[in-house]
Amino acid sequence: MKIAYYPGCSLHSTGIEYDLSGRRVCQDLDIELQELPDWTCCGASSAHVTDHVLALALPARNLALADDLGLDVTAPCAACYNRLQVTRHELAHDPKLRQEVEELLGRPYTGRAAVRSLVDLVASVGEEAVRQRTRRPLRGLKVAAYYGCLLVRPAGILQPDDPENPQGLDRILAAAGAEPVEWPFKTECCGASFALTDHTEVVTRLVAQLVDGAQAAGAEAIVTACPLCHSNLDMRQETAPGATPLPVYYFTELLGIAFGHSAAELGIGKHSIDGTQLLAQHGWSQAV
Amino acid sequence: MSAATELTRAWANGAGFVREVERLSGQKVASCYQCGKCTAGCPMAADMDVAPRQILRFLQLGLQEEALNNSTIWLCASCMTCVARCPREVDLPRIMDALRQIAVRRGRVKERRVYLFHRLFLAGVRRGGRLDELRLVLGYNLRSGQLFKDAAKAPALFLKGKIRVLPEKTSGAAEVQQIFARWEARKP
Numbered sequence: 330m331k332i333a334y335y336p337g338c339s340l341h342s343t344g345i346e347y348d349l350s351g352r353r354v355c356q357d358l359d360i361e362l363q364e365l366p367d368w369t370c371c372g373a374s375s376a377h378v379t380d381h382v383l384a385l386a387l388p389a390r391n392l393a394l395a396d397d398l399g400l401d402v403t404a405p406c407a408a409c410y411n412r413l414q415v416t417r418h419e420l421a422h423d424p425k426l427r428q429e430v431e432e433l434l435g436r437p438y439t440g441r442a443a444v445r446s447l448v449d450l451v452a453s454v455g456e457e458a459v460r461q462r463t464r465r466p467l468r469g470l471k472v473a474a475y476y477g478c479l480l481v482r483p484a485g486i487l488q489p490d491d492p493e494n495p496q497g498l499d500r501i502l503a504a505a506g507a508e509p510v511e512w513p514f515k516t517e518c519c520g521a522s523f524a525l526t527d528h529t530e531v532v533t534r535l536v537a538q539l540v541d542g543a544q545a546a547g548a549e550a551i552v553t554a555c556p557l558c559h560s561n562l563d564m565r566q567e568t569a570p571g572a573t574p575l576p577v578y579y580f581t582e583l584l585g586i587a588f589g590h591s592a593a594e595l596g597i598g599k600h601s602i603d604g605t606q607l608l609a610q611h612g613w614s615q616a617v
Numbered sequence: 618m619s620a621a622t623e624l625t626r627a628w629a630n631g632a633g634f635v636r637e638v639e640r641l642s643g644q645k646v647a648s649c650y651q652c653g654k655c656t657a658g659c660p661m662a663a664d665m666d667v668a669p670r671q672i673l674r675f676l677q678l679g680l681q682e683e684a685l686n687n688s689t690i691w692l693c694a695s696c697m698t699c700v701a702r703c704p705r706e707v708d709l710p711r712i713m714d715a716l717r718q719i720a721v722r723r724g725r726v727k728e729r730r731v732y733l734f735h736r737l738f739l740a741g742v743r744r745g746g747r748l749d750e751l752r753l754v755l756g757y758n759l760r761s762g763q764l765f766k767d768a769a770k771a772p773a774l775f776l777k778g779k780i781r782v783l784p785e786k787t788s789g790a791a792e793v794q795q796i797f798a799r800w801e802a803r804k805p
Contacts, residue, residue: 338748343779367789369746374695375738378717381641383800387742390792433799435792482697483708492701518660518696525754526734527761528692531664564770599777601770 332450333395333402333442334362337409337556338370344406344556346596350581351405351447353595357462357588358454365394365402371412374522385426386433388416393434395442405447405581407555411479411487413444418486446480448554448580452497456504464589466506470611472583473543473551474498474509477558478518492516498554498580505587512546514539521557524565536565540575549607550576552583563601576604592617624678631679634719638676638684641715646676648705655699655709665689669699669709672716690716691728730761743797746790751780 340348355362372387392413395402404410420427421440431438451459476495484492493516499509520528520535539562543551553559562577577600585595586608597604597617605617635646649670656668667675667687675684684690693713700708717732726732737756741749758766774780 338750341747341785342750342781343774345779367746367787367792369787369789369793370742370748372742373738373748375735375742377695377714378735379739380718380800381711381714383796386796386800387793390789390796433796435795435799478694478696478698483700516698518694518698520660520694522694523692523731525757525767527730527763527766528664529766531661531692534663535660599779601773 330359330454331361331363331400332445333398333400334364335368335391335395335402335404335409335413336364337368337404337406339406339556339560343560346582346599347405347556347559347579349594349596350579350585350590353590354451354581354584354588358451358458360450360454362403363398363400365391365398368394371404371409373408373412377412382426382429382433384412385416385419386430388412389420389430389438390434390436392417392440392442392444393436393438396439399441401443401445403445403447403450405554406557407446407477407479408557410444410446415483415486417442417444446554448480448497448501451501451580451584456500459501459504459584459587463505463587465587465613465616467502467583467587467611468506470507470583470607471510471547471549472502472507472578473512473546473548474502474515474580475539475543475551475553475558475562476516477521477553477555478516480554481516498552501580502552502583505584507583507587510543510546510548512542512548514542517542519558519561521555521561524557524561529565532561532565533567536562537567540566543575548575550578550604552578552580554580566602574602576600576602576607578604586613586616590616628679631681634681634684635676635679637719638712638715641718642708642711644708644712646673646712648707649673649677650705652704654702654704655707658698658702660696660698661692661694665692669693672712673707673709676712684716685720685723685725686727688728689713690720691726691731733757733761739797743794744790745784746787746793747785749781749784751782752784 377384481489481492489495502509520532524532566574568574582595592605609617653670656670667689690713695710
């Protein structure tokens with residue numbers, strides 16, 4: 330399978346592990362990624378806060394680039410994925426809006442390229458493919474699969490299997506041998522959009538709630554599919570003296586470990602909270 | 618003057634404002650029947666000065682000042698939990714966006730630093746086509762008067778190659794600048 334790849338700004342900086350591990354895992358699963366040439370920022374929250382049409386034009390430019398390649402497009406970042414998918418939906422249902430956006434773009438927009446999240450893309454290859462590719466089953470590793478907001482909402486547009494209790498990420502992790510726990514905070518917000526503002530205290534509270542929830546459910550780690558959730562959970566966890574913080578992984582990092590790659594290849598050493606110790610404890614020390 | 622006449626006057630003054638909110642957001646404020654589900658599930662509600670449900674009530678009553686001059690519209694994280702749970706399918710985050718846009722136009726921004734963040738974010742995208750996280754954080758800290766916020770986290774991020782010192786270059790930047798220029802030209 331060949332698909333256009335829209336990394337988004339975070340995957341070239343604070344979310345670089347997601348880029349490294351995502352590319353490796355896709356290669357292993359015979360998914361060929363072709364990075365969109367000259368892709369630009371989707372505008373994220375700041376654009377839709379500012380203006381609806383601008384917020385559609387910035388992602389639409391990237392969708393038009395995928396159109397030019399004649400490929401569907403995948404966005405690993407949940408926020409980018411959300412903006413691309415919402416844009417595609419709005420422009421498909423409102424010809425007047427589409428015309429306005431085309432005027433801003435100065436290029437045609439056809440809406441042919443479909444948008445897939447990386448979770449959805451891996452899931453579509455199938456649990457069986459993940460199982461077959463697994464060289465180092467993640468047996469006994471208890472994980473809390475964290476979807477956050479933008480991968481599942483608005484449900485009417487993104488069409489997740491279940492907006493309050495999605496399963497896609499859990500199934501992929503289980504196929505690699507891990508044990509996803511049942512926990513009630515799968516789709517609760519981590520507050521990442523305020524992480525850099527002076528409302529950091531709100532973010533710390535939301536992160537603590539997620540970490541407590543995951544720990545109460547018996548998880549040894551939280552697994553994300555979003556660079557904003559990851560940065561937030563990895564850098565805004567406040568631990569009581571003597572307590573160990575909960576490692577936070579991208580799902581592609583854990584798949585990469587299961588597929589036989591080393592932690593270094595996958596970028597796991599770049600986390601703020603050490604992610605290698607837990608892997609060593611489970612006996613995958615040759616990976617770290 | 619009785620409360621009833623005040624509300625009548627509020628509506629007389631505020632009807633145009635409410636129509637503008639409905640136009641910008643694509644939502645009907647009369648759809649809401651004030652069940653409060655949006656507020657019950659809102660992760661930010663505890664930090665807001667007005668409950669999300671009340672924002673809709675203000676709009677139903679035409680109370681412009683109350684709907685605009687609060688921290689709530691700026692603290693909405695657009696997590697969409699309320700949209701997922703609303704029995705009337707009101708997209709409240711879209712209404713929050715509309716109110717922010719009107720508040721900016723009228724110079725009534727209560728959470729100036731949140732607005733500053735969004736402005737700097739878009740200015741960065743406009744400049745380079747892609748977001749330059751380092752310059753965004755430095756610019757924000759400088760202009761919000763908290764120079765050393767999160768400074769302790771910076772050295773490790775540099776060492777791990779997670780912060781780009783030089784902004785990334787893309788030939789798409791020129792096109793993004795044109796998008797912004799055309800968008801600005803059509804603003805009223």
